[in-house]
Amino acid sequence: MSLLVVGSVAFDSVKTPFGEVNDALGGSGTYFSVSASFFTDVRLVAVVGEDFPDEHINMLNHHKVDTSGVEKKPGQTFRWKGSYDFDLNTAHTHDTQLNVFADFKPNLPENYRDCEYVFLANIDPELQASVLDQVKKPRLVACDTMNFWIEGKLEALKKTLSRVDMLIINDGEARELGENANLVKAAKKILSWGPKTLIVKRGEYGCLMFDEKSIFSAPAYPLEFVFDPTGAGDTFAGGFMGYLASCGEMSNEIFRQGIIYGSTMASFNVEDFSLNRIKKLGKDEIDSRFRFFKGMTHFEDL
């Protein structure tokens, strides 16, 4: 089934202990789309500036990502500049230029409005809500957010949360949003606001999925070479939602497999800068790494 994503398309300048790139393709919508494209059809809503080259649009289309919802506006594309130290779990932001993204008003093309799976990447919760207003009959809506909105637009965020099925956020954000240092308690509070499922991303420590009845825990893939963690969270969400959309049906079991696919995609993404690794992936290596996760977590029950 088709999958809609609203997010950023950006140029990232990133420095890590292993190298650096300037004005490389990035953005939550970009990482999500390419990652999800290995599982299902993706329709991307975003905005870029006049400086955005056709080659990136072509790459997305090559992955069968529908870019008819990517508007080109006068001005420059969103730019982010950041770095990571040896602790690759923490990004240090040096510069953010919103440019055309500052006035982003998501406007869904007619053929996007019947998408059944929807992912609202980390943007203003009011914009996330405006996207939901434009979708006819979504079956599953997931969203991301960040400390900037938790601290600055909490009421709007809670309104959006009351309309989504799933929230996918980082560990620290979950504790901040749920106002509790204990993650289990924070998760309970967040679930009381509407989402039926909460997925907490923990970088190299994997992730946790909470719902009313159960908790699922998945590790991260143990990598010897991590080049650049930029986009890992959105690549995770793309693999997760892409797999769900490809299944059509929904169950806790399918969500669990989706988390493993998401973790798999994220693990490839951090092996190189920008989308350099994931844009060249094949389904065989994806499935092979999924199976590695099975071997890494399996133990015999009593």
Next chain:
Amino acid sequence: MSLLVVGSVAFDSVKTPFGEVNDALGGSGTYFSVSASFFTDVRLVAVVGEDFPDEHINMLNHHKVDTSGVEKKPGQTFRWKGSYDFDLNTAHTHDTQLNVFADFKPNLPENYRDCEYVFLANIDPELQASVLDQVKKPRLVACDTMNFWIEGKLEALKKTLSRVDMLIINDGEARELGENANLVKAAKKILSWGPKTLIVKRGEYGCLMFDEKSIFSAPAYPLEFVFDPTGAGDTFAGGFMGYLASCGEMSNEIFRQGIIYGSTMASFNVEDFSLNRIKKLGKDEIDSRFRFFKGMTHFEDL
């Protein structure tokens, strides 16, 4: 089969956001012994001062822990004073009084020397080696260590490591010992020094087991109420080694189950101060939590 442990028996004064205790029973040898006692016979080697009350010895004996190797020496028992903030992963040490522990020279009673499973808790690596000299034919030797020995007695530590089958340490210690911010690379280096298996404890993020051929990842039990993390690592090691000794045979599959039992025991331990929770456990609740771990990590393979 019988399990030998050499470690500390101590009085801990601990403050956490949820309460505090003064001169409560603690020490690596104590936590390890009681935890392992739910699975197998344990023989403890340690030293205490004249102030050490019989009630603690009686509690250990009640759990069928052999304390004939616990020497009582003139002077005071080892004391540790520390606290935890809301980030319960980090202990802040306020005071350490080694007392009789400063001159600890492990001396194994004759009936201890044929133990087949041996755990060398976190003590001077030269003392760890002296214990190995006294054991006749160990089948499996595991040890712990800490930054103090990594920084101060690296050569002695490496000598001890060349004689053990397994090293069980914390995440930060593994990266420090393996001299690499990347845990997979650090693990490879450590394994090259002798141990066939490395278990890395990561607090609320669970643990990882590395050997030449495989990696196993286990989460921590998601607790809503964590009162005091003191002793969690030794309680983990006790459950792990206790289960291994109870099986008699050895395989990667048994090690994996052992890690789940270790994680189970550690999760109970942090629910109360000192050994208050684990000393009252029953096998039913232990097995029930083991099964929860299975449910929390299971997903269908492709």
